[in-house]
Amino acid sequence: MAEKKVTWLELFYDLLFVAAVSKATHVLLHAEHGIIPMEYLFKFILIFVPIWWGWVGQTLFINRFGQDTFIQRILIILQLFFVLIMTASLSPDFDQYYIPFFIGYIGSRALTAIQYFWAHRAKAAHQQVTASYLGKHFLFGILISTFSLFFDSWIRYAILYLGIAVDIVLPLIGRRHLVKTPINTHHLFERFALFTLILLGESVISILAVLQFNNWEMSSVLFIVFTALLVIAMWWQYFDNIETKVSKDIQTAGQTIIYGHLFVYLSLSMIAASIQLLYLEQLDYSFMLIFVFGSVLLYFLSTSLVFHRYRHKHLRLKPYHWAVFVGIIACFITFDLIYHVPSYAIVGEIMVFFVAYAKLTA
Numbered sequence: 001m002a003e004k005k006v007t008w009l010e011l012f013y014d015l016l017f018v019a020a021v022s023k024a025t026h027v028l029l030h031a032e033h034g035i036i037p038m039e040y041l042f043k044f045i046l047i048f049v050p051i052w053w054g055w056v057g058q059t060l061f062i063n064r065f066g067q068d069t070f071i072q073r074i075l076i077i078l079q080l081f082f083v084l085i086m087t088a089s090l091s092p093d094f095d096q097y098y099i100p101f102f103i104g105y106i107g108s109r110a111l112t113a114i115q116y117f118w119a120h121r122a123k124a125a126h127q128q129v130t131a132s133y134l135g136k137h138f139l140f141g142i143l144i145s146t147f148s149l150f151f152d153s154w155i156r157y158a159i160l161y162l163g164i165a166v167d168i169v170l171p172l173i174g175r176r177h178l179v180k181t182p183i184n185t186h187h188l189f190e191r192f193a194l195f196t197l198i199l200l201g202e203s204v205i206s207i208l209a210v211l212q213f214n215n216w217e218m219s220s221v222l223f224i225v226f227t228a229l230l231v232i233a234m235w236w237q238y239f240d241n242i243e244t245k246v247s248k249d250i251q252t253a254g255q256t257i258i259y260g261h262l263f264v265y266l267s268l269s270m271i272a273a274s275i276q277l278l279y280l281e282q283l284d285y286s287f288m289l290i291f292v293f294g295s296v297l298l299y300f301l302s303t304s305l306v307f308h309r310y311r312h313k314h315l316r317l318k319p320y321h322w323a324v325f326v327g328i329i330a331c332f333i334t335f336d337l338i339y340h341v342p343s344y345a346i347v348g349e350i351m352v353f354f355v356a357y358a359k360l361t362a
Helices: 008-029 038-065 070-088 098-120 125-150 153-173 185-213 218-245 255-280 285-308 319-338 343-361
Strands: none
Touching: 008 038, 008 070, 008 185, 008 255, 038 070, 038 098, 038 125, 038 153, 038 185, 038 255, 070 098, 098 125, 098 153, 125 153, 153 255, 185 218, 185 255, 218 255, 218 285, 218 343, 255 285, 255 343, 285 319, 285 343, 319 343
């Protein structure tokens, strides 16, 4: 497979999503009466999914058809303006910012569809099939979402996200069209790894937020040290797998990488929020344990799924590995429910898990 390098324009494109991811993550910091209300957990997902899918749409186009031409640069730059509008309108108060959010998201998706139609003109027959399928069906999702403008209340959002859901599901249904133009695995892993760095950056920001509140007691020092080691272990585990443990020559539609990373990214945002919530002790103890270790479990399962197919066969996790890691999380939760432990000890347990996970897989 020919090597495809990430361009500077792609990296510049990613910069806009730093703010978007940060806004989504901060929705999880709305703790009330010792819990994160279901309303905010739901809004976090509703905000995060369009961010992820908007980024994925442009990334996959460049992966399959991207060329650093003048026309494509102009289309991506135009898309940046719509992403800016979408990012500026991200808020738990959906009603107040609905129109700019709609314009930003639909505008960016429409430009991606246009790029597919433009690529269709100058590609080989098998590439034309893929470009035509994606371009037409993305427009179908956009059309459904556009009908949301004629409604209000919850119906508006149901129609909007129905269009987004159709947009997301159609590539899965039409996999037979996509395998005719397989993804460039090396480039795709590199792009998703760069977005993972953005999410890890949210954890670093959480550490800085903790430092601002730090009174330098021993418990605070231990919390910061354990958190720093936790982030390093997460980085080590993920990027060592990307660099040395997966095969970049496997040619597929890339859907395990694409859809699996949604859950990787959700869990990374949840872990970043957990760091601040643990330090501030704003959550009920039992809820905190469920949220924190649930985030860790989601990360473990999603990264294991993403890497499993692409990992060299002799390096793939065996069923007993999965059982051991899930068992470690279960043991920590059970112990913490029996014995009330301080926040720094919980972070220490998570750190131990990720060090073990990195040691075994990296």
